[in-house]
Amino acid sequence: MSNLPTVTANGAEIPALGFGTFRMNGADTARMVRHVLSHGYRHVDTAQIYGNEAEVGEGLAASGVARNDVFLTTKVWVANYRHEAFLRSVDESLKKLRTDHVDLLLLHWPNAQVPLAEQIGALNQVKAAGKVRHIGVSNFSTALMAEAVVLSQAPLVTNQVEYHPYLDQAPVLAAARKAGMSVTAYYGMADGKVIDDPAIQAIGARHGKTAAQVVLRWLVQQGVVALSKTVSEDRAAANLAISDFALSDDEMAAIHALARPDGRLVSPDGLAPVWDAVAA
Structure with a gap:
């Protein structure tokens, strides 16, 4: 079992390592969710x-792990941001996930076609109803985060963004912490690019990782x-085994130093906001 810490943010206790399912097909999703939950995620x-x-719901049900022991996150798609569509889509998600609530519900990307107040209002409504x-x-910029925080009656607990050694997210991290929010990192492997990075490999060699x-x-x-x-059960186990070592301040700084101006990988036309500027 894992002894990974949790991240506390505006009343939420979020397990620090989560299993992501982006670009994962149905059969692999059910298999891997069942596997990772039964092995400590x-x-x-x-x-x-x-x-x-x-x-995901199938894997959760098959894992034998109690629903209340799992922190489950899903995200509302931008096409469902109008109030009634939003509420309907959340009910559909809960039915698919085989649960009466999710632990965290996110707006997936900004959508300027629907007032942010309407989006945040719907988020608050499903939370008040006990469904979330x-x-x-x-994928919110610091400016959009600040606007969302002001609009929301309930506290926001995270901004999930692309974050890896090649992308400096210092502005988002600072803004989130100021608001009592966490940052959730996706694309941490930079779509596989970190695996062959000599600097990261050298640090790993020192720790046997x-x-x-x-x-x-x-x-x-x-x-x-x-x-x-990952769709590999062995790699999922390895990814969980990160509690038995710590990086030094110098090692942390060396990884931060890999950030570069063109490091962002995910910025889809029609969805991406005006991103925060970072130091070159």
Whole structure:
């Protein structure tokens, strides 16, 4: 079992390492969710647009782990942000996930076609109805985060963003902490690019760890919630094994120093906001 810490944010206790299911097909999703839960993971992340909520629910049910012991996150897709569609989509997600609530519900991307107040209002409504324990956002800039915080009656607990050694997210981290929020990191492996990075490999060699384990440790050691995704049961176990070592201040700084101006990998046209500027 894992002894990973939790991240506390505006009343939420979020397991610091979550299992992500982005770009994972249905059969692999059901198999891997069942496997990782039975081997110590306690946080699973999905989204309406991933098309695998039903298989996440299947894996959760098959795992034998009690529902209340799992921190379950899903995200409302941008096409469902109008109030009635939002409420209907959440009910559909709960049915697919085979649960009466999720632990965290996020707005998946900004959508300027629907007033942010309407989006945040719907988030608050499903929370008040008991269908959601905590609410938050994803892929929001610091400006949008600040606006969302002001609009929300209930506290927001996270902003889920792309974060890896090649992308400096210092502005988002600082803004989140000021608001009492956490940052959840996706694409921590930079779509596999970190695996062959000599600097990260060298740090891993000193600790007897893989590059992936080093990066997950780097994220968690910052107080960031890290999502890891794999269809390999062995790699899932390895990704969980990051509690038995710590990175030095110099090692943390060396990984931070890998950030570069063109490090962002995920910025889809029509969805991405005006991102925060970072130091070159």
